[in-house]
Amino acid sequence: MDPHGRIDVKWDVMSWTPDGYVAVVTMTNMQTYRHIESPGWTLGWKWAKKEVIWSVLGAQASDQGDCSSFKENLPHSCKKNPSIIDLLPNAPFNQQFSQCCKGGVLASQGQDPAAAVSSFQISIGRSGTSKKTISLPQDFYLLGSGPGYTCTAAAVVSPSAFYLGDGRRRSQALMTWSLTCSYSQTIVSKNPSCCVSMSSFYSTQITPCPSCSCGCQQGQANCVKKEDHKISSLVEKSKAERKMVQCTEHMCPIKVHWHVKNNYKTHWRVKLTVTNFRYRTNYTKWTLAVHHPSLRSLANVSSFLYKPLMVYGASSKVSTFFWALQLTKFHD
Structure with missing residues (x-):
């Protein structure tokens, strides 16, 4: 039995926008020998309010949904329950993000830790614009080239820390929440x-x-x-x-x-x-x-x-x- 048999998902709010926020979502495969093969992972959730996704770098929503209420500047996705998938390796450079674009393939932690991480940047609108007014997404699910994963509810944790440039300056996310998804063969x-x-x-x-x-x-x-x-x-x-x-x-x-x-x-x-x-x-x-x-x-x-x-x-x-x-x- 693998005591680390899980995939960790972390949302780091990096900046506030006039109607929402910009976040970096990182998925880390902590499983020792289970990896995610092609056609790759799908990460989905349900919005708590009427949020929309303005843009995504390093991934994309599989369905735009009904954006007919917007007269111009259509969002990337208006779905109440969006599903996000990774980009392919040949994605345009201006759509890429760090640790993205592997077609959803995630290596296992024991085989290749560097390739066991995937991340994307997402811009959310119609959302809270502070730690007090923001609402966490709900009902997360993860498909790892098929069913089998069960995800916990998202929970606010200590903000992630980052070291920039030469490593002498430390910054941190404005807000961070995380969840874990565990695999079961019986599912x-x-x-x-x-x-x-x-x-x-x-x-x-x-x-x-x-x-x-x-x-x-x-x-x-x-x-x-x-x-x-x-x-x-x-x-x-x-x-x-x-x-x-x-x-x-x-x-x-x-x-x-x-x-x-x-x-x-x-x-x-x-x-x-x-x-x-x-x-x-x-x-x-x-x-x-x-x-x-x-x-x-x-x-x-x-x-x-x-x-x-x-x-x-x-x-x-x-x-x-x-x-x-x-x-x-x-x-x-």
Whole structure:
């Protein structure tokens, strides 16, 4: 279990405007090995009053909403419950902001802390113009390339501090509030998302993934046979097509195979194989967490990068998570 399994969201009010404020919103993925893949994160909330979004740098609202009450200078979004998404890497320079424009992809804290942060600047109107009159947004939600996250209510905290220029001058936000979003696999699905099969050099038998490990086949309603002609027709990447998996006994989108290659007095060697059974989903920045007592004496890893994990509440146990080298991508 990951004791830091959360995504922190922080709003820093940097300046007041005639009808509202300008804020910098920062999301930090504190999860050790869970990242957010393409199509990326979506952050949404409900306004407490009749606020509008005048402009956004480093992100955009997915829906402008009904701005017909404005005669000129239309807001960026008039939605009561706006949804914000990240910009793509090729966004125009004048629309970018620091730590933005990664298509919503967030690396895990254990894999790449520098890439585990995303931020954008947002200008709000029809809002309070002081700490006493401002109202915090409500009902926050986070989609991390899909459901699974539950967010707390926003709460006012001590203003964030910043060091400018040469680092000798300290400034701070006018007001700061924060919230956290935690992931739960049970929200996404009652079934697991992967299974493990095993084999060894001293036996020709393979211990396969149990049947229906990740659910059972329902005819061909929830899977496609490997030789099926429908595979070539899956062009548009709709949500349903991204989840389309190959028909197997285990019905898991991901299978991990653990093969013991040899066993000597001083060491033993294992080959790990990760197979993607989804037809329209790539796992470019995949991670694999493994728990085994012998990982305490891990001597060498090839093809993968790795890092030991501190298992919460179980110091006697050893876990490690692996991820792909830059050129070792996990394709469909």
